[in-house]
Amino acid sequence: MKTEPVYLDHQATTPLDPRVFDAMEPFFSLQFGNPHSRQHRYGWEAEEAVEKAREQTAAAIGATAREIVFTSGATESNNLAIKGVARFHLQHGRHQPHVITLATEHKCVLESTADLQAEGTRLTVLPVTNSGLVDLDQLAAAIDEGTVLVSIMAVNNEIGVIQPLEEIGALCRARGVAFHTDAAQAAGKIEVDVEAQQIDLLSISGHKLYGPMGVGALYVRRRPRVRLTPLFSGGGQERGLRSGTLPAPLCVGLGTACQIAVAERAAESDRLAALRNRFLTSIRARVPDVVVHGDLQSRIPGNLNLGFDGCDGEALMTVLPDVAISTGSACTSASVEPSYVLRALGMSAALAGSSVRIGFGRFNTEEEVDYAAGRLAEAVQGIRANEQQPAAMVAGE
Numbered sequence: 446m447k448t449e450p451v452y453l454d455h456q457a458t459t460p461l462d463p464r465v466f467d468a469m470e471p472f473f474s475l476q477f478g479n480p481h482s483r484q485h486r487y488g489w490e491a492e493e494a495v496e497k498a499r500e501q502t503a504a505a506i507g508a509t510a511r512e513i514v515f516t517s518g519a520t521e522s523n524n525l526a527i528k529g530v531a532r533f534h535l536q537h538g539r540h541q542p543h544v545i546t547l548a549t550e551h552k553c554v555l556e557s558t559a560d561l562q563a564e565g566t567r568l569t570v571l572p573v574t575n576s577g578l579v580d581l582d583q584l585a586a587a588i589d590e591g592t593v594l595v596s597i598m599a600v601n602n603e604i605g606v607i608q609p610l611e612e613i614g615a616l617c618r619a620r621g622v623a624f625h626t627d628a629a630q631a632a633g634k635i636e637v638d639v640e641a642q643q644i645d646l647l648s649i650s651g652h653k654l655y656g657p658m659g660v661g662a663l664y665v666r667r668r669p670r671v672r673l674t675p676l677f678s679g680g681g682q683e684r685g686l687r688s689g690t691l692p693a694p695l696c697v698g699l700g701t702a703c704q705i706a707v708a709e710r711a712a713e714s715d716r717l718a719a720l721r722n723r724f725l726t727s728i729r730a731r732v733p734d735v736v737v738h739g740d741l742q743s744r745i746p747g748n749l750n751l752g753f754d755g756c757d758g759e760a761l762m763t764v765l766p767d768v769a770i771s772t773g774s775a776c777t778s779a780s781v782e783p784s785y786v787l788r789a790l791g792m793s794a795a796l797a798g799s800s801v802r803i804g805f806g807r808f809n810t811e812e813e814v815d816y817a818a819g820r821l822a823e824a825v826q827g828i829r830a831n832e833q834q835p836a837a838m839v840a841g842e
């Protein structure tokens with residue numbers, strides 16, 4: 446008998462890798478110094494650790510250490526990138542700078558771009574194809590004289606699809622527009638290279654790659670230099686872009702997590718793809734009409750988003766306390782609205798509401814995957830059998 450629910454919600458957060466915890470621990474105790482203290486060993490040690498972490502983080506995305514700004518997470522990185530670029534242009538007299546983003550972005554991107562409209566920014570929110578990908582012709586057509594920023598996520602947090610970063614980067618570079626990508630679900634999972642993909646700004650989150658919560662990073666290109674207006678006023682840390690004392694233990698955690706992710710990515714990808722395929726094969730054998738949402742080819746290996754027609758997602762969660770999966774994204778699951786991401790793929794509210802996200806990760810085993818697939822299939826069959834009874838009675842009246 447299992448005691449703990451099987452954790453299959455790795456797009457919501459990932460468990461802290463024990464190796465990351467070990468690397469962080471001394472900086473919570475003996476090496477507690479402020480990395481900005483210049484006059485003694487406590488400060489120097491913390492600074493040295495933070496700078497090593499900066500290098501490890503940069504290396505994971507093909508950047509240099511000086512291009513990394515530590516933040517509190519991808520939400521802050523996205524706000525800093527998007528508001529930072531738009532406000533810089535507003536402050537330097539640009540009339541109605543134009544920003545382009547995608548309908549399936551994380552809420553923190555969509556809300557940042559929406560907030561900017563009140564400050565005089567023009568906004569275009571592009572639709573996606575049925576498989577969840579950007580239409581490159583539509584993107585090219587949307588760029589105009591006033592466009593200053595394109596913000597398109599690398600990997601979607603609900604359906605796991607990978608956007609064509611290289612093509613988007615080439616298009617933006619050719620048109621002289623800055624390209625920001627929210628790589629919270631991509632960094633450490635797929636090949637991300639700011640040079641090859643011509644990315645100017647890139648957001649990372651610690652707790653999506655087996656690092657700690659509460660830390661992230663924003664990559665800011667130096668050549669050609671991307672200019673940003675900071676969000677916070679203060680002591681001018683992080684080259685003036687992000688004031689505030691750096692949390693040395695969290696930075697060390699992010700750096701170590703990046704280093705592990707890079708070293709183990711190839712093997713981990715293969716293992717996760719095998720687990721995912723095993724799960725899907727098992728579900729399809731028992732529930733043949735299951736629908737896979739989002740492109741299955743251009744997708745991270747650790748994600749599935751499945752629709753079970755006539756089977757309410759919330760009801761599924763209720764009968765599956767032993768399997769930790771989710772409906773839609775964690776950030777919007779407080780509301781009962783079906784996922785706006787699935788709706789953007791052209792799906793009916795009914796099918797979007799009958800869908801669950803399954804996220805496989807580093808510590809999942811085949812046994813867990815088999816158990817969870819069996820339980821999910823059983824739950825779907827059970828709910829469908831129950832639904833049919835009242836319907837049959839109505840039909841018999």
Ligand SMILES: *Cc1c(COP(=O)(O)O)cnc(C)c1O
Nearest residue numbers: 518519520551602627629630650
């Ligand atoms: C989790 C996530 C965020 C938010 O990251 P935090 O570090 O939790 O602020 C932003 N974008 C995407 C795609 C995410 O998955």
